[in-house]
Amino acid sequence: MSRLCTVLVLAACLVASAAAADFVVENASRRINLKNTWAKAIDTLKAKNTGGSDLSNFVVCYPESIASRIAVLKVLIKKEKQEVAPLQQAPQGAPAGVSCYQATFKSTVKKGATVDLDVVATVTGVFKPNPAKIAQGEKQYVEYYDNLYLLSPYEVTEQSSTVLLPTSDVRSFSPQDGGSKSGSKVSYAALGKQGPWAVQQLKVHFHHDKPFKRVNSLVREIEVSHWGNIYVEETYEIQNAGSQHTGKFSRLTYAHSPDGKTNSFPDVKAHLPAAAHSLYYKDIIGNISSSDTTHTSRETLIEVRLRYPLMGGWKTDFTLGYSVPLEGFLYRRPKGKLRLLMDLSTSFDDVWVEQLTTRVVLPEGAKHIKATLPFADIQQSWDKKFTYLDTAGRPVLVLSKSNVVPEQNKPFAVDYSFTFTGMMREPLLLISVFAAFFAAVALYNRLDFTITRDEKWQEGQAHDKALGLIQSLTEYWDREADVLDRLVRLAHSISNRPSADAAPASRQALEAELRPLDEQAAGGCVSALVVTASRQALEAELRPLDEQSKALLSQVEALSPKLAAAARNHGDKSKVLLGRAAKLLSDKSDLIKKDVAAHEASAKLAGATRQLEEAIREWVDEGAKLAQG
C-alpha cells in the first residue's frame, strides 16, 4: 500500500513539475486571520489555464515553518472540497524550505478556462512569543511569520494580503512598504505582478489577548458494553502555550487586580452529548472538586475548572469521564453487523491537540472490525485490554493523529460483528465459577479425610447419626411440652368460674383472658366434664406420636446406647409429668365441684402447680441439651 502511494506521489511530482507553468494566477487575495489562538490563512485565487491541454492538478505551497504546523488544508472550488495530497518533493525551481501540496480537481479545467479557488489552511502553534517571558499582568506579544506573497509555482498577476489581528496593539510589521495598518488590520493592497516563487518574509509583532490553550496529549478511550452503555474517558495534559510566566505569582493580584488574570485561563468548556451521564472529573491525586455542568436538550455543557489557573507555560493534567447509552451511537446494520459512531477528538472549545490517541475498546469476541475514518493521516493499530471477567481480552482499535483543531472533531465509524452468545459469555462464566465453588464445598463436606478409623472415630460417627435421630425425636417432645403447657393452663382456667359469680368486674377481665385459650376450654362456662373431654383429646393426640418415637428410639439404641438411654429416660420423665398434670387437673376439678372458692382452690394447689411448672421447664431444657448433644 505504502509503496503504491510512493509511486503515485512520484508520478504526481513529475506531472506537477511539468504542469508548473500551465496555470497563471490572475488574482490572489490572501486573508490571514490571527484572531484565534491558531492562524487561518484563506487564499482566494483566480487561476487561468494557459497551458496546451486540460488540467486537473493545482499546486499550493507554504514555507516549511508553516507547512509543518498545518492542521487542515482545504482546496475549494465553489465550496466543494477537492482532494489534496502532500508532495514528497517540491517542484523544480522552488527555493529551499518550501513544502507543497497538490490538489486534484474533480473536473478538469479546460484549456484557456479560469477557475476560482479557495485555499484554506489552519495552522497551529505558529505564534512566537516575544518577549518569551513576561511577568504577571504584562501584555503578551507574539510574532507571526509568513510569506508576504502567495508562495506559488505559478505566475501571479495581481495580489493583495491582509492580516487580521485580535487587537489593534501592533508593535511592528514588516515590510513597512506598501503596508498599512488600520485598527486591528494590516493590509498590503496592491502587491503587483510577481513571477513564480516570489519570496519576501512577512512579520507581524502584535499583542495577543487570548491565552493559548494547548492540549499536549489527549488519550480518549471509548469502551462499548452491549449491556447498554458506552464509557468514554479522556485524559488530558493541557498547557498554556503563550509567553512564559516569570517572576512572582501573586494571588492577591490575580484575584483582585483587573489585569492580574491576563494571559491565563482557569477553565475549559466542553460540549458533551445530551445523553451523557455519570460524569467524573479527576486526576491522579483524586477528584477535582470544582466543575459545573448544565444539561440542555441539545448538549451537556461542562465547565472544567482546572486545579489552578494556568499562567503562561504552566501545565496540568486531568481525566474527564462520562457514559452515554447505546442508542444514538451504536446502530444495527444488515447481516448482524453493528456500527459504532463516535466523535474522533475532544469537544473542548478553543483548544488544539498536539497528539490525539483514540482507543476504541470493543466487547470481547467482536470480529470483522473495520473503521471508516474522516482523515487520511490517522494511524491505526491494535491492542488488547483486559477488564472484568475477560479471558481473551477485548480488541482495541487505536487511532492516533497529531495536530488536531476543533473543526476536525468529526464522527468516525467502526463496523464489527458481535453475537448474542458473546454477550452471555461473562454471566455464564460467573455462574459456572460460583457453581463450581459450591459444588467443591458440597463435595468437600461429603468427603472424609480421616486417616485412621479407630474406635473413637466410629463412636463419633455413630454419635453424630444418633444425634440426627434425636433431632427428629425433639419434634415429639415439643408436642408433649405443648400439651403439658396447655394442661397446666387448663388447670388455671378452671379456677375462674366461681369467682366470676363473686366479682363481675374481674369476670370480664378473665373471660378476655380465656378467649385465646384452647377451643375446648374457652367455651365460656368450663365444666369438669369438658375438662376431662379436652384432656382426653389432648392425650389422644400424643398416642400416634408415641408409636413413632418408640421406633426412633430403637434406631438410636443401635447406634449409641448411651444417647438412647438418655433419650428414653427423658421420654419416661414426660410420662410422669403428664401424670402429674392430669392429677393437678382432676384435683382442681374436684375442688371446684365441691364449690370451693376459686382462689382458695388455686392457693391450695399453688405449690403443686409451681413445682410442676418448674419440672416442665427443666424437662424442656434437658430436651434442648439432648438435641444439641
Next chain:
Amino acid sequence: MIQSFIKRLFSPKSQELVLRLSILALVYLYAFSIRLFSVLRYESVIHEFDPYFNYRSTIKLVTEGFHEFWNWFDSDSWYPLGRVVGGTVYPGIMITAAAMYKVLTSMSAWVQLRDVCVFTGPFFAGNTALIAYLFGCELKDRGTGLVAAALMAVVPGYISRSVAGSYDNEAVAIFALLATFYLFVRSVRLGTVSSAALAAFAYLYMAASWGAYVFISNLIPLYVLVMIAIRRYHRRLYVAYTTFWAIGGLLAMQVRFIGSNHVTSHELLSFNVVWLGLQAWELLMWLKARTTTAQFARAIGTTIITAVGAVVGGVVLLTLTGKMTPWTGRFWTLLDPTYAKKYIPIIASVSEHQPTTWSTYVFDVHLLVFGAPAGLYFCFKSLRDSQLFLITFALTAIYFSGIMIRLMLVAAPAFVLLGAIAVSTTLYTYTAHLWEVEPVEGDAAASTAAAAAAGPTPVKKSKSKSASKSGGFAPLPYRRETAILVCALVMFGLVSYSRHCNWVTSEAYSSPSIVLISGWGPYRMVLDDFREAYYWLRHNTAPDARIMSWWDYGYQITSMANRTVIVDNNTWNNTHIATVGRAMSSNESAAYEIMRQLDVDYVLVIFGGLSGYSSDDINKFLWMVRIGGGVYKDHVQEKDFISESGEYTIAEGATPTMLDSLMYKASFYDFGNVMTEQSKPTGWDRVRQKEIARKHYELDHIQEAFTSEHWIVRIFSVKDLANRAER
C-alpha cells in the same frame, strides 16, 4: 429425602447456625459500611499524612516489585540525607494491599491501586470483628463472641484509624494484634505446638505491621508471670510460650526494621528473660523429681542466685558495651508520661501523643466505659485462663491509653471484649426469666380486682406467702418484670452505643483532612487548596526541586507533588528537623543561608488566616521554635517569640524576632492588603482573630511562586544569589 432435608433445615441446630452466620455476615457488612462515610461524603481518597507514605510505598511495591521495595533508598525525602525506606518501614500494610491488588487483577478485576488502598481499612475492620467473635467464643461462649463482634465492628476507638481512606498501619495492626492474642490464648488452652506456631505467624504479621508489636511481646510474658504468681502455671502454657517465643522471635527478626533488635533491645528483654526463666523452672522441676527434698533445698538457693545474677550481670554488661540497646524515648514516655515534654519535644508536639482526657474515653468507647468494669467483675468471678489473659491485657492497655491518645486504639479491643462479657452475661441471666410463666396470674388478677384500692402491697404479701408455703428457696418477686427492665436497659444501651458510633464516625472520623468541606447544600464550600498547590508543584517545578516545609507535610508533598522534601513525618533525624525549625524561625537573611546550604528551591507554608483553617503553621510555629531551639540553643530561643505580656502573638505587641521570622514573612506576605471580614481592618487574621502587626513589606531572598485559591498553601521560590552589583 426432601422431608428429612427440610426437617434438618429447621432443626434448632441448623437454625442456630443460620442465625449465627447471618448475624456475623451483618456484623461484617456493618463494620465495612459504617466506614464509608468519607467516601460517600468526599471521595475515594487517601487521608491525612502517614497514609500518603504508605500509599506511595505501595505504588513502589506494586510497580517495581518486592525486591526493589525491600532495598529502597528514597532520595526524595530527607534531602540531602535520604532515607533507607526498606529498612525503616513496617511493610505489613503495603504487602497486604499489594497482595489484594494482585489477586484482584489476576481475577481480571479492573481496580485502581488507590481504591484497594482506600478500602483496606474497612475490609480489615470486618476481619477484626470476626476475630473478636472467635476471641469471644474462646473467652466464654458463642453468645459473647457475637456481642464482641458487633461491638468491635463499630467501636469508635478503632474506627478512627480504619475508615475508608485511612490507609494506616493501625488498620491492619489491630487485626493482627487481636489475632495474635486470640491464637495465643487458644494455644494455651490446647497446649499444642501447632496452635502456638499459628499464633507466632500472627505475631509476624503484627511485627511487620506496627511498632506496637512490642506490646504483645511484653504482655505475653507478663501473662505468664501472672499465671505463675497465682499458681496456675501448667505444661500447656510452657509449650505455648516456648514455641511462640522460638518461632515468633525468629519470624519477627525477618522484618528488616526489627532485625536483631528482637534479641538485643531492652524493649524485648522481658520476652527473652521470661523464656529463660521458664527453662530454669522446668529444669528445677526435673531435678526435683530426681532428688530428695534435702538435696533439692540445698541446690535451689545457690542455683537461683547464680542464675539471676548471671542474667542481670549479662544484661548490664551487654548494655554497657553497647551490644544491647536501652529503652527508646517513646518507650520511656509510656512509663513516665512527663518524659517526652522534658526531653523530646518532637514527640510531645504530635497531637496524638498527648495524654487522654476522660471525655475521649466516652467519645471513643462510649457504653463500654461502664461495661468494662462489669466485664472485669465477671472475668474474676469465673476465672478461666483466657479470662485471666483478658484481664492482664485490659489493665495494661487501659493504663497505656491514659498516657497517649493514640494508644486508645489498643485499649479499644480490650474494652470491647470486657463489654461483650458484661453484656452477654447480663443478657443470659435475665433472658432466662423473660419467658417464665407467672404461676399465679389468675390469683393476682382476682386480688387486684378485690383490693384495687388497697394498693400493690397486699398482692406482694400474698405472693410471698404462697412462695413460702411451697417451701424451698423462694425466687425474688417480679422476676419477669425485672428481667424485662434489665433487658430493655441493655437494649437501650446498645442502641445508643450504635447511634453514638454512627454519629462519631460521620462527624469526627470521616474527614480526609486534605480536602475541607464546610456548609451544606447550596452553601457548601470546598477548600481543596492542598491538592491544588501540590499538583501545581508536581507540574510546574523542576523534577528535582527541593521543597522545605514543616515535617507534617513531607509525606503529602513527596506523594502528591512528587518532589523532594527536606524533612517528613518519619522524624528519624531530630537535628535535621531542628535545622528546618531554625530556618523558619530565623530572619530572612539567616534563613537564606540555611536554605542555600540545604539546596532549597521552594518554601511551603500552610496559612489559615484568610480561610479560618486553624491547624496552620503559625499555630504550630512555637513547636518549630522549641524543636529548633532544642538543638540550636544559641540561635533560637522561645522567649524571643513571646511578647512582653507573656503571650504568643502575631498582633500588636509581637516581638521583632517574631515579625522578622521567615515564617511570619512568608505566611502574611501581601496579607496586609486583604480584607477578610467586614467591619474589620485589613490584615485581619481569622484564625487568631487579630489584626496582624506588620503589614506592608517586601521579601528579599524569596518570592511568592504560588498561593492556592484560599491562601491555605503558600509556596515561595528561593531566589538565586544576586548578580554582582552593576557598576
